[in-house]
Amino acid sequence: MEITTAQVFSGLAGQDPDVLFSALPTPCYVIDEKQLERNGTCLAELAKRTGCKVLLAQKAFSNFDFYPLLDGCLAGTEASGLYEARLGKEEMGGREVHVFCAAYREDSFEELLDYADHIVFNSPGQLRRFGTKAKQRGKSVGLRINPECSTQEGHGIYDPCAPGSRLGTTRELWDREMTEELVGFLDGLHFHTLCEQNADDLARTLEAVEKRFGEFLPRMKWLNMGGGHHITKVGYDLACLEKTIAYAQNTWGVEVYLEPGEAVALNAGYLVSRVLDVIENGAVPIAILDASAACHMPDVLEMPYQPPVYCADADPARGYPYRLAGPTCLAGDVIGDYSFPRRLKGGDMVLFGDMAIYTTCKNNTFNGMPLPDIWKLDKEKQLVRLTQFGYEDFKRRLGKGI
Ligand SMILES: Cc1ncc(COP(=O)(O)O)c(C=O)c1O
Numbered sequence: 001m002e003i004t005t006a007q008v009f010s011g012l013a014g015q016d017p018d019v020l021f022s023a024l025p026t027p028c029y030v031i032d033e034k035q036l037e038r039n040g041t042c043l044a045e046l047a048k049r050t051g052c053k054v055l056l057a058q059k060a061f062s063n064f065d066f067y068p069l070l071d072g073c074l075a076g077t078e079a080s081g082l083y084e085a086r087l088g089k090e091e092m093g094g095r096e097v098h099v100f101c102a103a104y105r106e107d108s109f110e111e112l113l114d115y116a117d118h119i120v121f122n123s124p125g126q127l128r129r130f131g132t133k134a135k136q137r138g139k140s141v142g143l144r145i146n147p148e149c150s151t152q153e154g155h156g157i158y159d160p161c162a163p164g165s166r167l168g169t170t171r172e173l174w175d176r177e178m179t180e181e182l183v184g185f186l187d188g189l190h191f192h193t194l195c196e197q198n199a200d201d202l203a204r205t206l207e208a209v210e211k212r213f214g215e216f217l218p219r220m221k222w223l224n225m226g227g228g229h230h231i232t233k234v235g236y237d238l239a240c241l242e243k244t245i246a247y248a249q250n251t252w253g254v255e256v257y258l259e260p261g262e263a264v265a266l267n268a269g270y271l272v273s274r275v276l277d278v279i280e281n282g283a284v285p286i287a288i289l290d291a292s293a294a295c296h297m298p299d300v301l302e303m304p305y306q307p308p309v310y311c312a313d314a315d316p317a318r319g320y321p322y323r324l325a326g327p328t329c330l331a332g333d334v335i336g337d338y339s340f341p342r343r344l345k346g347g348d349m350v351l352f353g354d355m356a357i358y359t360t361c362k363n364n365t366f367n368g369m370p371l372p373d374i375w376k377l378d379k380e381k382q383l384v385r386l387t388q389f390g391y392e393d394f395k396r397r398l399g400k401g402i
């Protein structure tokens with residue numbers, strides 16, 4: 001399911017970013033409305049064909065200016081905490097708000113219930129502590145299960161099924177702690193085990209869910225299959241996904257939810273940056289950009305992965321090789337090695353693709369780096385500024401200034 005650089009930048013429809021983005025102050029993010037709509041339509045059609053409900057996992061993308069556009073395509077939002085839940089309620093409020101958190105706080109649980117329609121607990125202990133309150137407020141209550149079925153390679157920190165995981169209730173824990181009264185609280189079960197994966201891995205996971213928890217599913221109203229489904233990616237096996245959804249619906253009579261984050265905003269954003277300097281130390285010249293991996297695309301270091309760059313090849317042997325790096329003091333603020341069709345010099349634009357997800361909601365101001373502004377590229381290819389950040393945004397997070 002490898003995707004080409006041309007596919008990543010297909011939203012530009014052949015327009016030269018040097019011209020299209022020439023006036024933008026860098027670094028900045030640009031969210032591509034047309035690409036977002038394309039993803040939204042794909043998910044809406046899936047929901048229509050299968051009868052499943054698709055939610056936006058806001059942890060990946062929470063640029064709420066686009067929620068009206070997504071509102072027509074999705075059944076609601078999924079939140080990981082209080083503020084995301086409030087944002088979903090405020091900005092896509094006519095739709096469902098689902099919340100999952102590894103552990104809820106006593107002091108904000110009532111407020112959380114003001115926003116949530118579905119509330120998913122991570123453990124029998126949490127269900128015991130908060131289940132009655134949630135039920136009394138008329139919420140649909142779920143428990144996250146851990147089917148103990150690892151299907152990922154390479155990204156250990158993204159595998160909730162890894163041995164010793166804190167995410168989800170294993171069958172062993174269920175047997176130890178789930179009393180009949182606690183099971184009676186449950187309207188649904190939730191699992192999230194995938195990360196950028198295809199539907200065959202979901203099908204395998206569902207087999208493990210059935211093996212370990214199948215006996216409880218006929219008592220449930222819904223089954224939430226989490227996120228990590230790369231549904232909108234070229235080559236994704238939609239037929240297998242649809243078969244898997246139908247299997248759950250027909251076998252247990254449950255309503256099926258999916259809560260993708262990445263798939264909603266896949267390839268729907270760019271990070272526009274410029275070269276500040278080129279320095280030599282060894283075989284590969286290093287282009288220092290005004291964008292930082294550590295601050296502006298943290299998953300590049302955390303996951304880690306190498307983001308696609310417009311008109312550049314990830315194979316440094318195919319042109320003029322450069323190591324792209326950020327301006328911070330972190331020695332490892334390195335984005336990756338690429339080759340360009342021409343030599344790079346100060347002021348040249350470097351355009352990163354697939355930058356709508358896990359960026360604007362995850363960036364930081366380490367080293368006093370400015371937060372990049374966020375722009376919209378609308379369907380008419382007009383650029384509209386959505387946010388503007390400055391020194392005050394950096395300072396406000398650090399103190400009161402007595
Ligand atoms: C519980 C849950 N749901 C949904 C998601 C969204 O995953 P993705 O953005 O990979 O689709 C995540 C991601 O970590 C998650 O933990």
